[in-house]
C-alpha cells in the first residue's frame with residue numbers, strides 16, 4: 001500500500017487537489033480536517049460544473065452499477081430514438097472503443113452482485129456525512145430525508161423495480177411498495193394509470209447549487225486555498241512521485257507563465273477531464289463524459305411533494321421550497337456544448353404523462369413551449385458531464401505508477417451522493433488510516 005505520510009497530524013504536508021467539483025471540495029474538507037495544508041486548483045470560476053445543476057439526490061437506492069445486464073441492448077435500442085434518454089456518439093476514437101469494450105464486459109449479473117454491497121456502504125457513509133454538514137449547522141442547503149419514489153406505468157417496469165426493492169431490502173435498506181391508491185394519496189396529481197411505485201426511504205435530497213456555493217466558502221474560512229481559473233497543465237515527477245504541479249492562470253493564450261506548486265500528495269478529482277490530466281502523469285483512466293440535461297423553474301404552487309423518478313421515461317424530478325428541477329439523459333462520448341433539442345423535448349414531454357397537472361401549470365407550460373425554448377435554449381437548459389467509469393464503479397485509490405497521487409473520480413450518476421464519503425476515504429488513505437468501509441471495489445488499479 002502506498003502511504004504519503006507517517007506523521008499522525010500530517011503537519012506541514014501539502015496536498016494539491018485538481019478539480020473544484022463536489023469530489024474535489026469534499027476531499028479538501030476532510031484533508032483539511034486531518035491537518036493537511038490544502039490547495040484546490042480549479043480551471044473554472046466555481047460557479048458551474050457537473051456538481052451544480054444535478055438533481056440533488058443522495059441515493060443509497062442506486063446500488064446497481066451502471067454496467068448491468070440489459071443496459072447494452074436497451075442502450076442500442078435507445079440510440080435509434082431521437083428523444084430517448086441515452087445516446088452514444090459513434091466514433092472510432094480508441095479511448096471510446098476501449099471504454100465500450102470494458103463496459104460491455106462488466107455488464108454481468110456477477111458484477112452487479114459483487115458491486116451492490118460496496119456501493120451501498122459508500123452511499124450510506126456519504127449520505128450521513130453530508131447530512132452532518134447540515135445538521136451540525138456548518139452549512140444549510142435544504143437537506144431533506146424524504147426518500148425518493150420510483151413510479152412505473154407498465155407491468156415490465158413494475159416487475160424490474162420490485163426486484164430492485166427486494167435486493168434493497170436484502171442490503172438492509174428501508175423500502176415501501178406503493179400500490180396505485182397509496183401512490184395517488186402521496187402525490188395527488190399522479191395519473192390514474194400509474195400502477196404504483198417503490199419508495200426508497202433511505203434516500204435524501206438537497207439543493208446542490210447552494211451546497212456548491214457554501215462548501216468553498218467554508219473551506220476558505222478554514223484555511224484551504226482555492227485557486228480559480230487555474231488549469232493544471234503539467235507535472236514534475238521524480239522517482240515515480242509528483243514533486244510539483246504546474247498550472248496556468250487564465251486561458252492558454254493569456255501569455256501567463258506556468259506556476260508550480262510543490263506537493264506531497266496530489267488528488268486527481270477533475271471529473272470528466274480526469275483522463276486528460278492523468279495522461280500528463282503517465283496514467284490511464286478509462287472514463288467517458290456522460291452529458292445530462294436539467295431545467296429548473298421557480299414554481300409558486302408546488303404540484304410535486306416528493307422527489308421521484310418516472311421510470312419508463314428515466315426522468316427525475318426534484319421539488320425544493322420554491323422551485324422544481326427536471327433532469328435526464330446520458331449522452332456518452334463528447335465534451336462539447338451541443339444541446340440535442342429532441343432529447344430535451346423528450347424529457348419535458350414525459351412529465352405530464354405521469355403528472356398531468358403540469359399541463360395546466362403556467363410555469364411548466366412556458367418552459368415546454370418548444371418554439372420559445374429552442375430560441376432560449378442556452379438560458380433555460382443546463383448541462384453537465386458525468387464522469388462515467390468503464391464498469392460503473394468509482395475510481396478511488398492510489399494511481400498505478402505515481403506513488404503520491406490518489407485518483408477520485410468516475411462517480412457517474414452518483415457524484416453528489418458519494419462526494420463526502422469519497423473525500424473521507426481519500427483522507428483516510430492519504431494518512432495511512434484504516435478506511436471507514438471496504439475500498440477494494442473502487443481500486444483504480446483494476447484497469
Ligand SMILES: Cc1cc2nc3c(=O)[nH]c(=O)nc-3n(C[C@H](O)[C@H](O)[C@H](O)COP(=O)(O)OP(=O)(O)OC[C@H]3O[C@@H](n4cnc5c(N)ncnc54)[C@H](O)[C@@H]3O)c2cc1C
Nearest residue numbers: 019021022023043051054055057232271292414415416417
Ligand atoms: C442531469 C444530471 C443530474 C444528476 N443528478 C445527480 C443526483 O441527483 N445525485 C448525484 O449523486 N449525482 C447526480 N449527477 C452526477 C453528479 O452531478 C456528478 O457525478 C458529479 O457532479 C461529479 O463531480 P466531480 O467533482 O467528479 O466533477 P465536476 O463537478 O465536473 O468537477 C470537476 C472539476 O474539475 C475541473 N477541472 C477539470 N480539468 C482541470 C484541470 N486541468 N485543472 C484544474 N481543474 C480542472 C473542472 O473545471 C470541474 O470544475 C447528475 C448529473 C447530471 C448531469
